[in-house]
Amino acid sequence: MAASLTRVMQMNKMKSLSMLARSFSVSSQSNYKVSVLGASGGIGQPMSLLLKQTPGVKELALYDIAHTPGVAADLSHIDTAAKVTGHTGPEEIGECLKGCDVVVIPAGVPRKPGMTRDDLFTTNASIVAELSKACAKYCPKAFICIISNPVNSTVPICCEIFKKSGVSDVSKVFGVSTLDIVRSNTFVAEAKGLDVSTVNVPVVGGHAGITIIPLISQCQPPVSFEQAELEALTARIQDAGTEVVKAKAGAGSATLSMAYAGARFAASALDALSGKEGVVECAFVPTDKSECGYFSTPLVLGPNGIESNLGLNKLSPYEQTLVEACMPELKGSIKKGEDFARNYN
Numbered sequence: 001m002a003a004s005l006t007r008v009m010q011m012n013k014m015k016s017l018s019m020l021a022r023s024f025s026v027s028s029q030s031n032y033k034v035s036v037l038g039a040s041g042g043i044g045q046p047m048s049l050l051l052k053q054t055p056g057v058k059e060l061a062l063y064d065i066a067h068t069p070g071v072a073a074d075l076s077h078i079d080t081a082a083k084v085t086g087h088t089g090p091e092e093i094g095e096c097l098k099g100c101d102v103v104v105i106p107a108g109v110p111r112k113p114g115m116t117r118d119d120l121f122t123t124n125a126s127i128v129a130e131l132s133k134a135c136a137k138y139c140p141k142a143f144i145c146i147i148s149n150p151v152n153s154t155v156p157i158c159c160e161i162f163k164k165s166g167v168s169d170v171s172k173v174f175g176v177s178t179l180d181i182v183r184s185n186t187f188v189a190e191a192k193g194l195d196v197s198t199v200n201v202p203v204v205g206g207h208a209g210i211t212i213i214p215l216i217s218q219c220q221p222p223v224s225f226e227q228a229e230l231e232a233l234t235a236r237i238q239d240a241g242t243e244v245v246k247a248k249a250g251a252g253s254a255t256l257s258m259a260y261a262g263a264r265f266a267a268s269a270l271d272a273l274s275g276k277e278g279v280v281e282c283a284f285v286p287t288d289k290s291e292c293g294y295f296s297t298p299l300v301l302g303p304n305g306i307e308s309n310l311g312l313n314k315l316s317p318y319e320q321t322l323v324e325a326c327m328p329e330l331k332g333s334i335k336k337g338e339d340f341a342r343n344y345n
């Protein structure tokens with residue numbers, strides 16, 4: 001009786017792990033160290049929980065300025081392979097980052113109702129600069145996945161800090177815009193009554209308001225909407241972060257959906273590192289394909305980071321107007337980040 005119960009439990013666990021492996025599509029043979037900076041926060045905790053269950057994670061190193069020992073102790077009791085370590089404060093960040101393959105950064109303050117993402121710059125710019133400096137020192141070859149807002153400025157900050165620290169290759173620095181894709185897939189599937197697991201909408205541009213540009217004309221499977229419906233859907237995707245901020249009424253912004261999206265992007269990074277073919281993700285990265293210098297587009301990822309940038313592909317006339325409209329804001333946010341980093345010590 002006890003033996004058969006154990007067998008059923010083992011089968012259930014294997015089933016749930018293989019479901020997770022399939023949904024995050026990670027090669028189970030790989031063996032990587034993943035670090036989360038800002039691990040005690042609203043995103044950091046649930047994302048670390050997902051990463052603790054992600055096949056291929058050998059070590060999960062958690063860093064924050066507070067509460068990391070408790071989060072690490074809690075997660076370490078979960079019976080999955082990843083070894084969990086907790087690190088608190090700047091004197092422990094080196095140990096956290098040494099040997100790291102993938103770093104995910106959700107450190108920093110979230111929005112409250114009435115704020116824009118850019119309003120977070122004052123606080124978050126220096127947090128991301130400080131953490132980027134540590135990454136450049138301790139794990140310059142790792143995939144760096146930046147969640148902290150404003151992403152349109154924090155990614156340029158990280159890239160500039162890397163260059164200032166002597167790390168010229170920034171082809172593994174990514175602004176995580178996966179949540180925009182996750183939301184677009186969900187909303188399109190709901191509108192068309194499709195199985196959401198089959199829907200894939202590329203989202204390009206940046207990660208704030210009008211800079212978020214879903215390419216619904218390139219949705220797989222193909223879908224079509226009346227223009228008014230398309231515009232309403234696009235606006236909902238662009239404002240989806242604000243929708244959550246308003247609903248949380250002062251208690252922060254998206255955490256659970258972001259944890260899912262962040263863990264999914266990290267899993268793709270692990271896939272890319274392990275040499276899996278055909279890993280494609282949209283992310284906000286440095287590029288010479290856009291006049292801005294940074295833009296989110298679908299990217300083919302490999303062991304060395306971006307293998308190729310798939311660009312915008314064929315845009316509809318409506319999407320072309322959205323791309324043109326986002327340029328002034330995007331350029332301003334990028335410049336703000338670059339200027340900040342150049343003056344940062």
Ligand SMILES: NC(=O)c1ccc[n+]([C@@H]2O[C@H](COP(=O)([O-])OP(=O)(O)OC[C@H]3O[C@@H](n4cnc5c(N)ncnc54)[C@H](O)[C@@H]3O)[C@@H](O)[C@H]2O)c1
Nearest residue numbers: 038040041042043064065106107108109110147148149258
């Ligand atoms: N890219 C996206 O799509 C997306 C989605 C949701 C949220 N965000 C952003 O993610 C960030 C975090 O959101 P949250 O809800 O988890 O916030 P939170 O306040 O719940 O957690 C942030 C964590 O960062 C930690 N932290 C602060 N300074 C730090 C430092 N110097 N080093 C390490 N850790 C530090 C805090 O102690 C806290 O635990 C915000 O900037 C938010 O706007 C981005």
Ligand SMILES: O=C(O)C[C@H](O)C(=O)O
Nearest residue numbers: 111117149241242253254
């Ligand atoms: O909206 C926010 O402030 C958080 C995040 O950027 C989101 O899109 O949910």
